[in-house]
Amino acid sequence: MSKLILFIHGLGGDKETWGNFETIIQEDTSFDSSYKVEFYEYNTALLIAKGILPHLGWGGKLLSLVFKDKPKIQDVARLLRSDIDHEYSGYEDIYLVVHSMGGLVALKYLVDELNHEKPIKIKKLLLYDVPHRGSHLAKISSVYKHTQVLQLDKSSDFLDALTNAHEFKTIEDRLEVKCMSCQDGVVVDKASAQAHYKNVYELERTHTSIVKPENRKDIVYRAFREFMVEKGDDAFIERIFNNLSNEIFVLLHQKHTHIAPQVATIQSKSAKLFKEHFYHFVTPDTSKTKYYEKLGKLIGAEIKNATEFEEAMGR
Numbered sequence: 001m002s003k004l005i006l007f008i009h010g011l012g013g014d015k016e017t018w019g020n021f022e023t024i025i026q027e028d029t030s031f032d033s034s035y036k037v038e039f040y041e042y043n044t045a046l047l048i049a050k051g052i053l054p055h056l057g058w059g060g061k062l063l064s065l066v067f068k069d070k071p072k073i074q075d076v077a078r079l080l081r082s083d084i085d086h087e088y089s090g091y092e093d094i095y096l097v098v099h100s101m102g103g104l105v106a107l108k109y110l111v112d113e114l115n116h117e118k119p120i121k122i123k124k125l126l127l128y129d130v131p132h133r134g135s136h137l138a139k140i141s142s143v144y145k146h147t148q149v150l151q152l153d154k155s156s157d158f159l160d161a162l163t164n165a166h167e168f169k170t171i172e173d174r175l176e177v178k179c180m181s182c183q184d185g186v187v188v189d190k191a192s193a194q195a196h197y198k199n200v201y202e203l204e205r206t207h208t209s210i211v212k213p214e215n216r217k218d219i220v221y222r223a224f225r226e227f228m229v230e231k232g233d234d235a236f237i238e239r240i241f242n243n244l245s246n247e248i249f250v251l252l253h254q255k256h257t258h259i260a261p262q263v264a265t266i267q268s269k270s271a272k273l274f275k276e277h278f279y280h281f282v283t284p285d286t287s288k289t290k291y292y293e294k295l296g297k298l299i300g301a302e303i304k305n306a307t308e309f310e311e312a313m314g315r
Contacts, residue, residue, distance in 0.1 A: 002090065003094075004036050005038070005097060006039075006095070006097070007021065008097070008103075009040075011149070013044065013099065017099055017211060020212070020213060021221070024215065028225065030229045035228075040080060040102075042071070042076045042080075042105070043070055070146060072151060073101065073104050074158065077105050080109045084109075091121065092121070094122050094123065095125075095228055096125050096126065097128070097224065097228075099128045100131065100187075100207065103128070103132075104131070104152075110122060111167040120174070120175070125171075125178075126177075126178050126180070126224060127178070128211050129181055129182050129188050132195040133159060135154070135189075136154065137187060138154070163195070172199075178227045180203055181193035182207055183205075184204075188207065190202070201223060203219060289304075
């Protein structure tokens with residue numbers, strides 16, 4: 001199954017927003033070849049504001065021809081939709097990792113798709129210090145008339161409509177969501193960053209450093225990895241090592257595909273411990289009752305024989 005991890009930066013950002021993230025992921029064997037990393041970029045430069053240009057005379061008029069007004073957040077969300085539907089159409093699952101205003105872009109996209117009852121490929125949403133209810137720093141928009149900054153004001157109509165949408169309030173019912181916020185709340189206060197989410201964590205980081213892990217041990221990266229890596233496969237493998245004897249792992253190069261993804265993970269992560277071509281569990285010659293009892297605990301069902309095992313696995 002192909003999985004895309006798509007990073008979306010915030011106001012005034014670009015790919016550099018994410019620091020060493022891509023390099024650390026590439027060095028992490030937890031992410032196999034089924035994972036691909038991409039960075040979604042959009043027009044959000046903070047250099048020029050149309051409120052300042054008139055005061056620069058003819059120079060300002062010339063600059064205004066070069067530096068166009070920035071697209072609204074909802075416009076960027078529509079561009080994101082185009083990329084997901086076309087550029088990234090080949091991926092079965094998409095995981096969004098978003099920072100600051102990039103989270104609002106992602107949420108606007110998701111709310112619109114859900115509102116129109118469209119099927120979505122987004123399975124996970126990891127939010128880093130996203131101003132769901134705006135930022136007090138956006139008050140500078142009174143002199144710095146940047147379209148996107150105006151939309152980040154706590155009283156903006158855009159934020160009011162987004163956060164009051166039923167699809168936003170119930171988004172955790174449709175996909176996995178994890179919210180990371182800065183404990184100091186300097187740029188985005190806690191109430192704005194944490195919104196209504198259940199899965200919320202605070203980090204002792206700044207608004208910019210919260211998305212710049214130094215290495216694999218950095219809590220910023222560990223929070224990311226724990227959320228992105230398929231817990232089911234890791235837990236499945238862990239339970240096998242802890243609860244079952246080596247007798248259960250038997251060579252059988254066959255057609256049992258109902259646990260193929262888990263077996264593939266076992267093969268790749270346990271190459272030094274087991275021989276190749278482990279495709280299925282078969283019953284050992286001895287202690288069959290004990291075997292099925294342990295196997296049942298693994299899959300959360302009470303089974304006594306191979307037929308009940310097949311039924312429990314949904315075949």
